[in-house]
Amino acid sequence: MEHYNMNLTLKVWKQKNKNEKGRFETFNVKNISSEMSFLEMFDVLNEQLVAEGKEPIAFDHDCREGICGMCSMYINGRAHGPWHHTTTCQLHMREYKDGDTIVVEPWRANAFPVIKDLVVDRTSFDRIIQAGGYISVNTGNAVDANALPIDKQRADESFAAATCIGCGACVAACPNASAMLFVSAKVSHLALLPQGEPERKMRVVNMIEQMDKEGFGSCTNIGACEAECPKGISLENIARLNREYIGATFSGSAQHE
Amino acid sequence: MNWKQLFSTSVGKKLQMSLTGLFLILFLVVHCYVNAQVFRNDGGKSFNAYAHFMGTDYIIRTIEIGLFAFLFIHVIQGLVLYFRNRSLRNVRYAVSAGNKTSHWYSRSMALLGTLILLFLILHLSTFWGPNRYSQTIGNGELPLYDMMKDDFSQLWVVIVYVLGCFALSWHLVHGFYSAFQTLGLGTFRYKAAIKFVGVAFAIIIPLIFALMPISFYLNWIN
Numbered sequence: 414m415e416h417y418n419m420n421l422t423l424k425v426w427k428q429k430n431k432n433e434k435g436r437f438e439t440f441n442v443k444n445i446s447s448e449m450s451f452l453e454m455f456d457v458l459n460e461q462l463v464a465e466g467k468e469p470i471a472f473d474h475d476c477r478e479g480i481c482g483m484c485s486m487y488i489n490g491r492a493h494g495p496w497h498h499t500t501t502c503q504l505h506m507r508e509y510k511d512g513d514t515i516v517v518e519p520w521r522a523n524a525f526p527v528i529k530d531l532v533v534d535r536t537s538f539d540r541i542i543q544a545g546g547y548i549s550v551n552t553g554n555a556v557d558a559n560a561l562p563i564d565k566q567r568a569d570e571s572f573a574a575a576t577c578i579g580c581g582a583c584v585a586a587c588p589n590a591s592a593m594l595f596v597s598a599k600v601s602h603l604a605l606l607p608q609g610e611p612e613r614k615m616r617v618v619n620m621i622e623q624m625d626k627e628g629f630g631s632c633t634n635i636g637a638c639e640a641e642c643p644k645g646i647s648l649e650n651i652a653r654l655n656r657e658y659i660g661a662t663f664s665g666s667a668q669h670e
Numbered sequence: 671m672n673w674k675q676l677f678s679t680s681v682g683k684k685l686q687m688s689l690t691g692l693f694l695i696l697f698l699v700v701h702c703y704v705n706a707q708v709f710r711n712d713g714g715k716s717f718n719a720y721a722h723f724m725g726t727d728y729i730i731r732t733i734e735i736g737l738f739a740f741l742f743i744h745v746i747q748g749l750v751l752y753f754r755n756r757s758l759r760n761v762r763y764a765v766s767a768g769n770k771t772s773h774w775y776s777r778s779m780a781l782l783g784t785l786i787l788l789f790l791i792l793h794l795s796t797f798w799g800p801n802r803y804s805q806t807i808g809n810g811e812l813p814l815y816d817m818m819k820d821d822f823s824q825l826w827v828v829i830v831y832v833l834g835c836f837a838l839s840w841h842l843v844h845g846f847y848s849a850f851q852t853l854g855l856g857t858f859r860y861k862a863a864i865k866f867v868g869v870a871f872a873i874i875i876p877l878i879f880a881l882m883p884i885s886f887y888l889n890w891i892n
């Protein structure tokens with residue numbers, strides 16, 4: 414594909430902190446290469462702002478290779494931009510052409526309050542994990558991995574669920590601000606394995622309780638989460654979560670330790 | 671058993687939506703079968719016979735109470751969930767994905783449900799209400815078939831009924847599949863089959879319902 418340069422107009426959400434009201438600000442960037450990633454385009458813009466003595470735009474990023482889930486940006490109405498199975502850091506500027514206007518917003522959900530500009534607080538996800546998204550293992554020598562047979566299909570399904578990077582795109586994209594895709598991925602990946610068995614029922618009950626408490630919405634099976642998830646986490650996991658929950662509800666498991 | 675969870679958590683409430691929704695779907699099958707008797711075109715003989723049975727049989731009348739209770743739960747819980755969900759995103763997106771990541775009818779279940787509810791109020795207050803009233807004060811059952819003929823000779827009534835059927839159809843295109851997914855049955859193996867049956871159901875049942883007022887209006891039956 415041919416390389417080219419472009420000039421763009423960006424409308425970016427600026428917000429001082431959690432409590433202050435935000436608003437859009439318009440920026441112009443010049444000579445952006447089609448080979449840059451979306452975040453590199455933001456780097457160029459921020460250097461330009463610093464050179465002009467202005468405050469740069471705050472945005473989250475870490476790995477820049479699509480595995481950490483930090484780079485939350487809602488781009489022209491799409492979580493992580495328009496590419497399928499892609500995080501913002503993996504979105505490249507060849508998607509855009511000279512003269513385009515791009516609107517960039519933070520994830521919007523009360524459970525993800527804006528910390529500054531495009532950076533949101535996703536510790537609500539951490540608290541859901543703390544409520545049950547773990548297995549309790551005593552320390553000591555690691556058990557021989559081959560001592561515990563797991564059939565291939567289960568292992569694959571569990572692994573597919575475990576690829577969730579906790580980015581929050583599912584919440585951002587959901588009209589109900591529901592975290593069910595995230596929670597279902599975390600529940601599934603442990604429920605499918607023998608290591609997850611002992612805490613299986615308690616886990617799903619406690620995680621759902623925490624999910625509600627954090628102010629995430631209920632799932633209406635719309636499917637926007639699945640469409641926007643960079644890791645292709647499937648709605649199948651939500652069906653499994655519901656199954657796990659029904660099982661735990663009707664089998665008399667303890668809710669809390 | 672932690673059955674209290676069914677009333678306190680979002681997943682529990684969704685389970686109520688699913689089970690009551692499936693019960694309403696069962697009701698639609700029976701209602702549709704009874705109504706379809708008009709297409710025998712026998713001057714209402716079969717229809718009135720069925721209507722008499724449905725209106726007087728004690729078992730059916732008992733189930734009717736359950737039906738209203740389930741409808742009530744479905745409506746209230748549906749609206750409670752809808753308004754809670756709406757309140758969880760105080761700042762809305764300036765640009766939204768629209769139809770690129772989901773279907774409009776999947777996002778509009780509360781609106782479609784409310785349209786169905788408005789239709790139901792009108793529908794029940796023309797047939798079910800007056801009939802039960804007349805039964806209760808001792809004047810006996812009303813001639814439902816003749817009332818229907820009268821009612822469906824007015825164009826606006828026919829239009830309202832057809833619109834009601836449209837709302838029901840779209841509610842079911844999403845709702846049928848959604849109910850199974852909520853029950854945890856939307857697995858890879860069956861997903862395509864459930865979706866297919868759901869769409870077929872959502873087209874066929876409302877179509878049969880809609881054909882009644884249309885057929886009366888156009889004198890296909892009399």
Ligand code: HEM
Nearest residue numbers: 633687688691694695748779780783784787845848849852
């Ligand atoms: C005969 C009439 C009706 C039938 C057969 C029906 C059926 C269904 C079904 C099967 C679902 C899917 C449940 C799930 O996702 O698990 C559903 C969802 C829903 N229904 Fe109905 N429904 C009817 C009437 C109504 C009415 C009158 C309302 C009034 C507001 C309503 C509001 C809703 C809402 C808001 C949902 C989405 C709930 C959610 O996913 O959280 N429905 N319906």
Ligand code: SF4
Nearest residue numbers: 577578580581583642
């Ligand atoms: S399920 Fe997908 S969209 Fe949601 S947090 Fe995990 S990786 Fe991100």
Ligand code: FES
Nearest residue numbers: 477481482484502
């Ligand atoms: S910065 Fe790590 S996934 Fe984008």
